[in-house]
Amino acid sequence: MHKSFSPSLRRLPLLAVLLVCFLLGACSSLSTIRYKPRxxxxxxxxxxxxxxxxxxxxxxxxxxxxxxxxLDCSGMVAYIYDRSLGLKVSGSAADIARRGQPIDRSQLRPGDLVFFNTRNAPLSHVGVYIGNNRFVHAPSTNGRVRIDSMHSRYFAQRYETARSYFD
Structure with missing residues (x-):
């Protein structure tokens, strides 16, 4: 006879399992950000x-x-927004993220900002979304402003959030 559960798990009452599932679901819904339609x-x-x-x-x-x-990443964003829109955006990548309007990744539009955790620090890198899951950024690695894919293994694992400064 095949035993798929350990003896201790078989003894857990169904009610306890349901209660844990309910509590986990309730906790996760409390941290959900509400995004306005764009x-x-x-x-x-x-x-x-x-x-x-x-x-x-x-x-x-x-x-x-x-x-x-x-340019570094935040300097690049500040320069671009100032020269293209006359909009003052300054500080670190984290500072820029705090001041922007949160947007869901599914609602990204060209010109929005995308943020990554690249230094084991939240919001440590920023780039400008250009469409088709690509962004322009100033990485310290290879030392040049370039385009990368948000689907590349490196950035897909480090994506954190997106922000808009217009709309």
Whole structure:
């Protein structure tokens, strides 16, 4: 005879199992973020993307805030948003995430910002979403602004959230 459960699990009353499932479900629903519906793509997003694409192959520099000296991820975003929209976005990637409007990954639009945990620290990296699950960012690895896929193994495992600064 095949035994699929240990003797101790077989003795658990069904009510206790149901209670645990209910409590786990209730806990997970408390942390759910409510996202407001989004309208159609905006011209602002297109401006941000065009400006971001113009920075491809710009050199990386920690703390960099302009293309001539080099850019880091948050400096790149601040530069792009200032030059394309006249919108002041500053601080670390985490600071930028705190001020943006949370959006669900399924509602990403070109020009939105995507955030990753790349240094064992929440919200430690930011990039500009350009569509088709791709984003422009300034990684320290390989030292150049470039396009990467959000589906790449590295970034898929480190994705945290997305934010919008317009709509």
């Amino acid at each position: 309208g159609p793509e905006s011209g602002k997003g297109s401006e941000v993307v065009l400006f971001a694409l113009g920075l491809i192959d710009t050199g990386y520099r920690f703390g960099g805030k302009n293309p001539e000296a080099g």
